[in-house]
Amino acid sequence: MASSIKSAALSNVGKIRANNQDSGYAGNNLFVVADGMGGHAGGDVASAIAIRRIRETDKPYSSPGDAEFALQSSLIAANQLLAETVFEHQELTGMGTTVSAMMRVGDSMAIAHIGDSRIYLYRHGELSQITADHTFVQRLVDSGRITPEEAAVHPRRSVLMRVLGDVDAAPEIDTAILGTQPGDRWLICSDGLSSYLAEDRIKKALASGLDADAVSHRLVKETLDHGAPDNVTVVVVDVDESETSAAEIPTTVGSASAPLTFEGETGRRPLRLPTILLHPLKVATTPEDSHFEPESDEYLAELIAEDRRRAIRRRATWLIALGVAVVIIVGGLFLSYRWTQTHYFVGDRNGTVTIYKGVQQSLGPISLSSVYETTPIKVSQLSSYTKQTVEDTISANDLAAARAIVERLSDDAAQ
Template identity: 90%
Template sequence: MASSIKSSALSNVGKIRANNQDSGYAGNNLFVVADGMGGHAGGDVASAIAIRRIRETDKTYTSPGDAEFALQSSLIAANQLLAETVFEHQELTGMGTTVSAMMRVGNSMAIAHIGDSRIYLYRDGELSQITADHTFVQRLVDSGRITPEEAAVHPRRSVLMRVLGDVDAAPEIDTAILGTQPGDRWLICSDGLSSYLAEDRIRKALASGLDADAVGRRLVKETLDHGAPDNVTVVVVDVDESETSSAEVPTTVGSAAAPLTFEGQEGRRPLRLPTILLHPLKVATTPEDSHFEPESDEYLAELIAEDRRRAHRRRITWLVALVVAILLVAGGVFTTYRWTQDHYYVGQQDGTVVIYKGVQQSLGPIALSSVYETTTVSVTDLSNYNRQNVKDTINAGSLKDARAIVERLADASSQ
């Protein structure tokens, strides 16, 4: 008995926002929600660009691992598109988007996630939150400083620590592969739903026995009944048993379903994050245009205190490392050199993109990197954005990752 997918995607601007900065997509195998940020002139653009790039991966894959890699690559590609868009349209500086996506392959779901949109699984009467919020308060919960109950009403519960956008050239994407079975009901939603509708009400809606479209409408209606100050986007995915698996008509909702424009508000100043911050955060020109936390003395003081604690931990780590290095200097130099040779990065030499083996430092007169592989990609053929990245060097976790970066640069230069 084959299992088939029935899905629904809906998006609503809510009762307060001037425009819809959410986007959603429900296709044959791919299901995504993106929640944009950056105010009226940027959030809708960010989520639309991300969804339009990611939905290109809605294909059939031979294995869940292939689907997981395709999703992760598409999010990284979307991040680069957002950065390039900001480079060409400075009025969009500071825009970004969350993304929660899943790809169905047989009896598995490949998942990619960044931000605070969520993926839930309803199975056998139980509701489970599959993704973890990349928020400031979730970090406080994980460190034991506040409880989950306190996080739910924390004044900075919407401040993001990880997003796609023009801030981080190499964002960390959470990925996973989970099993799925007939009877499963999956929900992807923006925080416009999860922040204003209790999980018990979400569970009751998913358990109602209604079809995917009716459940989605019920969830949106209940959120609107609670005031719905934010945009609300839901994608409901049912896994059923069926002799045949008929293709669904792909559905795009929210800002990605409308024509894409880059016209910012007249006189709007580019948004720029405080230089003291180590992670991209939600920002806003005014609370009316965005659900991101506005900058304030209290907020910045808390972040500065957190940054000082991180700096203190780093100093302790370096002190311990220095003591160990002094005790083991002879063997340490050799061991350190061997360790560096397991690393790679992409840079340039004589106008050509090359892969270096090692790290971008020297140990006295000893260089800790050397050209490992010369490519055929010319630096002059790259866009201004990619050319600057290559000039500054791009770190890679492995030789495979470095070659993948070169491949993406080559593809971009040929377009």
């Protein structure tokens, strides 16, 4: 039984962005998502240029290896085209884009990836992230310096280490060839989805049994329901069993679906890519732009050093807070103990009426009372009722009150 592909692509500007810097494409064999960066410096232009160049490779290939090479070559060509565009339009300096692409050849998927858009595979009830984010925080996670949970709130979580743009003439592209089978559901998405929708919710949507188009709308809607501060783009690809493989109508979404409008524009201020070097990002009501910083040893060393300083400050803050908490707890326990030692009670100790200092309780193995004075009165000399009250202990607010109780007990014993 041959396998066929059914796909859908959808892009949304989100609830805060003024323009859509994402682009997506779902064709007969090729499926791509690109997330532009650079804000008004041309993120929308970057993703559109990349998608338009890469979609030229949407055709049959004789082998998965040929498709992998074609994808890699198209990303390098798109990178060169971006550099040429910036050279001709200086107002676009600083633009760049992520790209995550898949090319289907028979029962294989050739993959090319750069940046932090993602490719997921849902198979047999399990969701797997196929691509690795090319971000600074992912480097920290991979090296064991921080946890994935810490990476999600790290102040430099939007710093990209690899993108297509006008900085690196030969960017490193991750490529792979993976097998695919009927029943597989693939998802390509920009970080507008993966950063704001938990993986368990993504998995639940992919497992819903809806077709590709309905699933893509559900994923985007759930992201919008969560506020969707960033552009969000998804491409859903289903592998089905089919005798025939009907051709899909290619779909382009996002900025690549509209005419490029940067020609002749003026008034844009050039923005160099490494503008946030060593400046921590701040949480704002508007979404953070992704920023690119080249993978240089010096820069990585400085970022890691800065992160180490941040970790030390965080650890110091926790230690100070812990120390203050310990002082408060110890101080409270000390004052509580001092308070107990201002009280007295009368009780039975080895058959003798005894004055105790403290209260009748204990904290685990620690008793909050001690013998203060042993009297000559024998408990056996007391009346039955009085004897019972002594055995149950008689509380006194101070030492004078305790001595007064002993005097009354002495009178009772003398009768």
